[in-house]
Amino acid sequence: MKSITRGTLAAVITGVAAAMGAAATPAAAVDAVPVPVPLGGAEAALGTELPEVDGQLPLPTAGVPEPPRFVKGRLLPERTVPRLPVDGGLPGLELRAPLAHALDDGFDHVGVGVPASDVRSLTPGLALDAPLTAPRPGELPALKQPELAVLAPVLRTTPGADLTAGPGLR
Structure with missing residues (x-):
């Protein structure tokens, strides 16, 4: 060429x-995709105030897996199948509903806000070792008990919510 x-x-x-x-x-x-819920057509058809609903869907992102660590005396690395960090979130929701007065034609509002919260997690992993000792100069590898361990998954988050009430629709 x-x-x-x-x-x-x-x-x-x-x-x-x-x-x-x-x-x-x-x-x-x-980080998150907004999800509006359109209720304007239903409000017009029913002739009444309906709740306003908005949401957020977080997008998970994968991180970099833990590198293998070689330990003296083992044939295989310490974490044979490494744990993978995945960051994402719990979905968020914003709900605001009218609250009619019992004695007159006015409205108040009540609202619930659940913001999208971060979730940090690690997938399960696997650690195993061969049933042979590490080779040494002048010796053949000897038999030993095989080792197998499952690395537990980890999940961390701090969800929260806000409850509000007040005069008027907004």
Whole structure:
């Protein structure tokens, strides 16, 4: 292949990769997707005030797995199947409902806000060791008890909620 053809091909591949990277960047920067619930048509059809509902769906993102650690005296690394960190969140919800007065035509409101909260987790992992000792100079590996351990998953979050009530619809 001529050098001009290789240069042209490299420029085209670089341009396509840059365009794909630019297109993927805004989507990757989003932590949660807003989910509005349109109730305007039902309000008009029923002739009454309905609750306002908005939500957020968080997008999970995978992290970098823990690297294997080699330990002296073992044939296999300490974490044979490493745990993978996954960050995401619990969905959020915003609900605001009208509360009619019993004695007149006015309205108050009551609202519940559950913000999207972060969730940090680690997937389960596996640690095992071969049923042989590590080789030593001048000796053959000896038999030993095999080792197997399941690394438990980890889940951390701090959810919260707000309850509000007040005069008027907003």
